Structure formats: structure tokens, C-alpha cells
Amino acid sequence: MPSWTDHAIWWHVYPLGFTGAPKQAEQRVVHRLRRLEPWLDYAVELGCSGLMLGPIFAAETHGYDTVDHFRIDPRLGDEKDFDSLVEQARERGLRIVLDGVFNHVGRSFAGPREFLTDRAFEGHDRLVVLDHGRPAVQEYVAGVMDHWLGRGAAGWRLDAAYAVPADFWAGVLPQVRDRHPESWFVGEMIHGDYAGYVERSGLDSVTQYELWKAIWSSLNDRNLFELAWALDRHNGMLETFVPQTFAGNHDVSRLATRLEDPRHLGHALAILFTVAGIPSVYYGDEEGLTGLKEEREGGDDAIRPAFPETPGERGPVFRLHQRLIGNRRRHPGVVRARTKVDHLTNRTASLTTADVRLLLNLDDEAQVIDGIEVPPHAWHLA
Template sequence: MNRIKLLTLSLLLTLLYSAAFAQQLRVEPAFWWTGMKDTHLQLMLHGDNIRNLTPSLNQAGVALKDVIKVKSPNYLFLNLDLQNAKPGKFTLQLKRGNKTVHRYTYELRQRAASSASRQGFTPADVIYLITPDRFANGNPKNDNVKGMTEGLNRSDKSGRHGGDITGIIQHLDYIQDMGFTALWVNPVLENNQDRTSYHGYSTTDYYQVDPRFGSNKEYVKLSQQAKERGIKLVMDMILNHIGSEHWWMKDLPTEDWLNFQGDFKTTNHRREAIQDPYAAAYDRKLHTDGWFVESMPDLNQRNELLATYLIQNTLWWIEYADLGGIRMDTYSYPDPDFMSEWTRRVMKEYPNFNIVGEEWSLNPAIIAYWQRGKQNPNGYTSFLPSLMDFPLQGALTTALRDDESGWDTGWLHLYNVLATDFLYADPQNLVVFADNHDMDRIYTQLNQDADLTKLALAFILTTRGIPQVYYGTEILMHNEERGDHGIIRTDFPGGWAGDKVNAFTGKGLSPEQQEMQQFTKKLLNWRKNAAAVHTGKLTHYAPYKGVYVYFREQGDNKVMVILNKNEKPYELELQKFAPQLQRIKQGTDVLTGKTYELGQSKISLPVKAPLILELK
């Protein structure tokens, strides 16, 4: 009897011992898929003094090709070949001699049959941009989480306000009803920083959703439930830098894992140096290798182990969360050759996918440099499909604020920037927007003029490209203190229990806000089926006396857009538009349903308003 008890106790201790070791060993990525086009997989293993342990596995179709040791004794990198692998689980062991020190059960999952052919966001979509901490608090239980440094402080404009993934899920019906078909959510990965962690741009774990936002499973649920409503999920990613509290920082794998490792230097933000034929090498290096701030260590993507890690992490999230797109933060700041390889690898796995890069420049030539298909003088090749069209955004706000008194004022700013589209390899695939989370809200930029805000939205929803709308624009949200990000990213009314105003239901909105919301909803839902503004040919006429006119045409589908800034009645002469209006007798305003007779010489325009006519 005692012998049986001892054997039972010994078995129990062995199991507990194995479980303890399993918990101490970090393996990333934690699981993978069969059926990927690239059959190579690199595992990062992290645990105490594992460098001199011998890894092994015994799984048909899985070959351990290389074991890479680095300076830190606590890492091993394993290169696996999965060419003949089948879905299933196998045991990865780390041994010292004949003794097993670590065991890890690794899983290879079956890749969904349609995964590789997934369609990313296109010009047929409209993207709704959300800052998750400021949209809706669906689960107050995760407002404060043990182990997370920063807790809830809704009274602090730069603090955490409690918005989360559950809050977004709870309001997917609103997003769908408004007419949005894609959802870009600012970063949700763990950001365990001491302060200002709400924005998400200082990642501390690339494989875990921040528990104050929810969990990995909740993020997948968001993707699934959005997809059921015809909404694609666009993930916000950051490959340039991490947060200073990232777990790597306590034990960096190599001496060159970071740029200026141990010798902090700030980036000069001279993005032009990348393309400048006269730029000093010093300026190029400082732009890409310098840090934003000391709390954002800059990653060295020239390190091949780190580069592979980041590429695999991207593929993992696309596959795991069934993503419909990626928005890449600070696109020109990482190593340019790495970004070329990163986009190549992603687009190889998902040929119909879409990625939009952030390059904050008002110079179209700088933006165009990074787009796939662009023939660059220096030979640089990019595989990035889309970019944020900052030049057009800047021209739009300038055009709307400027008067029409001069030969090159007002709408001419916008007209002139669109005229530079010859610089782009694919201008139809640029993301157009009136504002975003990093700039004053469009209603603020336009001095709280609702009519001008409608003109701005009418433009981005009918011009070439893929429109993006920031949450709250539909209800004229604004920021009193210009340039203050904490106020720009203010709470969406109705997202918190006890809110007196609820934009989801309309309760408490002013008449002007309600009108703007209905205007946006009407235009968005019309756009869903307006093929001409998705991919139709764009023909614009030089603005004249405060009126900007352009056409979108795709076969028999024709739309005439008239943007009128005049505050007094204006008669638009139609003669010069004859090439587009041949055999067209009428146009119906998509916003009011009013019919305009186009066979006459003039039409009366609504004052300081857009007129969007479906031509018949």
C-alpha cells in the first residue's frame, strides 16, 4: 500500500514538475498552421538558461533544420520545415543529456480553405476608425486588471477611460446600420506602460491583446461578428518600435536587437532623406534608427531573427483573427529593405489582401515612393498596396478654409493635388480621409462649420480611393484644445453607463448633430451600391467661383458631384459639362431625392452644400 502511495506521489510530482517547466518556457508563435505557402517556421524559445539545452521533436513531416543560439543564455531559435507537415499536436522537448528539462505541446492547425484568397479592403469599402479606449465600455470588470500598471482614470484626458473590445462588439449593429463596411481599430495589443497606455502604440507583447481591452478570443469574436455583418477588421500594427516595458527589455536576445542599443538617440523625422539623392547617410540613419521617445525603443529590423519574428507575427494575426486588412504605423521609419520584404511576404500569402501604410507627408512624391508598382529612380521596390493620402487631406482642409477670391485659392488647392496622381502607381488604392486620431477633428479644423464638414465628407466618399471616417465625425465631435490627442480621442457619447447623451440611439444629440448623423448614414448606405464611385473613371473640371464639379463613370453608371461653397444662391451653367452629359436628361440627388433637369442651360445649386446626382 505504501509503495502504491509512493508511486502515485512520484507520478503527481512528475506531472507538477513538467507543468511548472511548461509554464516557464515561452514559445512564440505559440501555434501555427499547415498549408501556408512559405513552409518555414521559426520558433523563439525563452526560458532560464536554455541556450545549452538540446531541442528535439518527433513528428512526421516536421523537420528541425537549425538551432540558433544568441548572446543571451535564455533564448533558442529553432528553424522548422513544415513542407510535409499535417495538422496535429506534437511534443517539443529541451534536454540536458538524457534529462528532459522542458516540454511544450506544439499545435499545427488546419488552415481554412479560403484563407489565402481572402479579399482585403477595397474602394468599395468605407473604413470606420475607432480608438477602442474611447468608444464604449462594454465590460467594466476589465477596467482595472492585476499586473497592469495603469488603471482606470476617466477624468484624465490622457488616462485610460475603459473602452474595450466588448464595447465595440455591442455596437456593431450601429456601425453596420450607419453603412461602414470596414473597421480599423487602433492597437489593442498589450501596452503595459506606466502612463498614456490607452493609445496602444507602445507594444509590450506582440502576441497578447491587452487584458484591459479584452482577450485574444474576444478579438477573434469581434472579427467574426463583424464579418457576419459584412464588415472587415483592419488591424493597426507597429513594427518600428516597442514599449520600454516590453518583456524583451528585461533580457534582450542580442546586442543589436535595438537601434542605438545602449546609446539612445532621437529620430530626426527627416523622412525625405530616404528619397533625397543628396541626403547624407547620417540623416537617413538617424531617421530610421532614431527613437521617437525613450519609452519607445526602436527595433533593428536588420537583425534577421527579429525580422522573421515580426513577419511571422503579422501572418499569425491575419490567420488567427481572420483579418481583412492592416494599417501599418510609421511606415517609413523601420528599415526600408525590411519593409519591402515584410510586405512581399504578406502579399505572397494573401494576394488579394490590403495593407495601408502611414507616411505623414504632404508631398505626393514622398507618398508615391512607397506604393507597389512605383518605378523609383534609386531602384527601391515596394510591395505595399496602399498608403494614407495625407497630401489630399491637407489640401481638402485648406481648400475648405480658404476663400475663393484668387486664381489659385479655395478649391484649387484640392484640384491641384489630385492633378499629381500621375505620380502614383495606383491612386485608386489610396486611403482618403478628412481626419484621424492624430490630428484635430475635421469639425474643429473647419472652425465648427457643419456645412463645410458635410462638403468634406461628400468629397472623401465620392472621390477616388478608399474612404476612412474617424469615429464621432458623424455627430460633429470636436476638440476645444487644438493638437491635444487626449481630447481629440474623446469618449463617444453613449458608450458609458450614465452618459446623458447617447449617439448610438440619438438621445440627447442636438438637431445639428442628428442632421449630420443622418447625412452621413444616407451617403454611406448609398455608396455601398454606387459602383461608379468605387472604381469609376474620375473626370474633374477646374473649380470656378467657389464650385468644384467632377464625374465618376463606370459603364452606364454615372455620378455628377457638385461641391458648392457659396453662401448665396448660385446658378451653375451646364454647357462646359456637355462631354459627360451627352444624352443625359436628368439627375437625382442621392441625399434628397430631388430631380434636376440637365437638358437646360443652368441649374440652381443648394447653398453651401454638396449635390450628388445619379445621372439618367
């Protein structure tokens, strides 16, 4: 894994939603991608070191139904808009990771028909699974990666990696790394053997859904034993790779909606930024936005909203993110360090990662944890 990822903290943005692009594909080119540029200083102010972008390539609707991986979606602009974003980000020290949807494509995919199977992805009739057993598909995907890394991207988030045979990536990534040795590759894994998949595929990292679930679920149930169990699993993963950690993304209800007690928002964020991993902040979470994902057509709209042309006044949740990210940057050893649980009850815990100690109290009364009194429903960095 490239060394720069030890300091990476991503601002995760879904561009089609962020820029207010239409839901359906258009042929007319509208330069909406440039609407991200006035927000780059905001990302730096937040403490992030890069943008993790959702799909930006030509697609039929939501971007995960790609039709041409070599073309910017006309709803977002063109290659000049991409080049401008890369340059503006580079001037601020921000890297860009792209979302590569290489498990499936849209029905109107522009590539060869023989690249496609006759299978729809997870019952979505408009999403056709690529034939990963074909060497030509490996070459195609490697060519796409090479093209955009050559234009300035720093890495790839590989959508639905869990559905792609690990040996497919093992065939693609070495040839891409030969040309771009400093690139980073993270796969979307929801369940399964994370460490085993990383070893077999050659990926640098995968998304840590186990920890994501444990963070909000343990707080809602006031059962910190669930968090401790997940952290023990997390520690084990670190023997193989550094997971990509998050408290929200484009596919799940927002953290502020998930949490049943708003007093525990700080607890969730404190956990995210004081345990090992390569963390991301999903755009809007840093302002405490709410949004419920629903299993229906258009059910993602609430969690993929349009943003204004320029940032407004920073709120208290933004400042909390700033504080926690700043603390993490002062303790760089956290990124790969195991978390030790020094004290644990259902409602209280003391977690030590490298030289950072986090005390959690979910109780209705003040509790003394490791000799420090922590107020009701509060947390403390020691």
C-alpha cells in the same frame, strides 16, 4: 490588392479611448474589448464594411508603445475577447484591420534587446526604434502578422510606415501574403513620395494626407484651386495604387473643429465619398463630434473619447454619412476612377468621378454651375 477592398469603407476606432480604458498599463485583465460588439450593427447601419482598429496589443500607455505584439492589452481583455469580436463582426459581414506598430516599441518591450536600436522615435524618449536591418526583426514582424491574420484579421494598418525603410516591408509582406493572400496592407504616410513608396515596399495602399489637408484647407480658405491641385495629384496616385482616404483620424483635430464654417461640413464629406479611394470614418465624426488635438501630454484625449455602452439616437450628421455612403455604394466605379474638374473658380467647382458629379458652392450667393443653380454654401450631387 484583394478585390474585396473595392467595396471597403472603414469605421475607424481607437479602442483604448472608445472603451474608457485607463491611460497606464494594468496587469489585471478587464474585458473592455467586448464593448465594441454592441456597436457593430451601428457600423453596418452607417454603411461601413469593416472596423479599422487602433492598437489593441499590450502597451505601456497609449498603445503606440507596444511591449508585446502577441498579447491583447489587459486593459482591453484577452485573446478570447478578440476571437469573439472577430466572430461577431464576421456574422455581420464586417472585416477587421489591425494597427501594427512595427517602427518602434515601448521601453519595456518583451522581445530580444538586440531587436532595438539606441534611437528614440521623433524625440519621444519612451519610444525605441526597431532595428529594421536585422533579418530576425523581419521574421518577428511577419510572425506577428501571420498570428493575428490566422485568428481572423483581414489586414494591417502599418503605423509610421513613412519612417520604416521600404525594403523592410518588401522582405516581410511576400511571406505573409503566401499564407494570407486575401489580406490588405496600408501604410501610414504623412508626406513624401506615396506612389514610389508603395512600389518599393509592396504595400497595397497608404494614407492620403495630401487630400485630407486639401479638403478642409480649401474650404476654410474658399480656394477650391487647392482642392483641384490635390485631386490632380490624387489622380496620378491611382496609376500605382488606391489611396486610403479620410477626413479625420486618431491623430488630427476632428473635421467639425477644423472647419471654420459649419455649413461646409457636407461639402467635405461629399468630396470624401465621391472621389476615388478606400475611405474611413473616424468614430464620432459620423455624429459631428468636435475635438482639438493639442501638442502636449494628454493632447490626444479630446479626439479619442470614451463612447457609451450602446448607441443612442442617430443625428443629422449620421444620416448625411449614410446618404453619401449609400450613394457611393450605388456607384462602385468611383473607387478607382480619376476625378475630372469640369468647372473651377475659387468658390465653385464641378467634379466628375466615374458617373458621379459633385457641384460645390462656397459663395454667399447662389451660383449656376453646369446649368444647375446651387444655393449659397451648398453642394449638389448630379
